[in-house]
Amino acid sequence: MERSDLELVLAIRQHGSMTTAARALRLAPSVVTKRLAALEAQLDLRLFQRSTRHVSPTPEGDTLCERAAELLRGFRDVEAELRERQAEPTGLVRLAATFGFGRLWLGPALAEFQARHPRLQIQLQLTEQLPDLAVEGLDGAIWLWNAPGHRATEWVSRRLARNQRVLVAAPAYLRTHGTPATPEELAQHACLIVRENSSDPGQRFDSWQLQGTATRGPRLRVAVRGPLSSNSGELVRDWCLAGHGIMLRSLWDIAPRLASGELVRVLPQYVMPDADIHWLAPYRPQVPRRIRLLVDFLAQEFRAEPWRAAARPA
Numbered sequence: 001m002e003r004s005d006l007e008l009v010l011a012i013r014q015h016g017s018m019t020t021a022a023r024a025l026r027l028a029p030s031v032v033t034k035r036l037a038a039l040e041a042q043l044d045l046r047l048f049q050r051s052t053r054h055v056s057p058t059p060e061g062d063t064l065c066e067r068a069a070e071l072l073r074g075f076r077d078v079e080a081e082l083r084e085r086q087a088e089p090t091g092l093v094r095l096a097a098t099f100g101f102g103r104l105w106l107g108p109a110l111a112e113f114q115a116r117h118p119r120l121q122i123q124l125q126l127t128e129q130l131p132d133l134a135v136e137g138l139d140g141a142i143w144l145w146n147a148p149g150h151r152a153t154e155w156v157s158r159r160l161a162r163n164q165r166v167l168v169a170a171p172a173y174l175r176t177h178g179t180p181a182t183p184e185e186l187a188q189h190a191c192l193i194v195r196e197n198s199s200d201p202g203q204r205f206d207s208w209q210l211q212g213t214a215t216r217g218p219r220l221r222v223a224v225r226g227p228l229s230s231n232s233g234e235l236v237r238d239w240c241l242a243g244h245g246i247m248l249r250s251l252w253d254i255a256p257r258l259a260s261g262e263l264v265r266v267l268p269q270y271v272m273p274d275a276d277i278h279w280l281a282p283y284r285p286q287v288p289r290r291i292r293l294l295v296d297f298l299a300q301e302f303r304a305e306p307w308r309a310a311a312r313p314a
Helices: 003-015 018-025 029-043 059-086 099-116 171-177 183-188 233-241 251-260 289-302 306-310
Strands: 048-050 055-057 091-097 120-126 140-143 155-161 165-169 191-194 207-212 220-223 246-250 277-282
Touching (some): 003 029, 003 048, 003 055, 003 059, 091 099, 091 289, 099 140, 099 233, 099 251, 165 251, 183 220, 233 246, 277 289
Parallel strands (some): 191 246
Antiparallel strands (some): 155 277, 165 246
């Protein structure tokens, strides 16, 4: 059985007429009749019931048509993929990301990716709230945690890089107020609290979950307090640099400040996990090659966690 045989039986079932099917296939009606008869003889099955006015599939013909449709879809998918691999990717890629990571790390990476594929256009929307990607027509988001409340059949997630939130302070603050030796001693310090990336009015931000980096033991929940808090992580970082307290912040954000000595680690044996960098996208059965290439590029770009190198003193 050949591909042309599959196309033949589907055309006959779709049109319900040998003559109309022949017209759709650009064949003479006699050719269609002979080819169907030859196929039935080969299979030793009657695939269609003929009358003077209509042709309808038998149960065996219906089964063959269903399998033929699946096989032809597979042929088309393979051909499309092979053609796509040979061609330079084109089109528009629309993305969302948080302001800080988008500006510091994602923006330069996207510029490099676009330079490699000059026929692509990339639009990056910076936001502090994860948009409804499907409704807003976005191909995906680079986000700092996995998306809760979405079934796997509706949502695609891939971790691009590991990341941690770490405790830091300015040297001036520690000289004046001392350095906490245990997580419990944070309660005696001015802690700078970030209240961002949440649409839940009841979410608590004055409770930090910490985990030991060496033992990977149970997480500690530490209640913290301080006179200054904001929904802007950048403003809280500025307060920390000015010596107003201790901050819990993503390593990618403060790496240059650690390298310069403007900030130093506090309780370096503890981190807050679950701050990894993820690719999030609405589920789609066929992902365009330009999106696959982009996600693979970002995974390669961030796999080495370049912010760790940036955090080391020169």
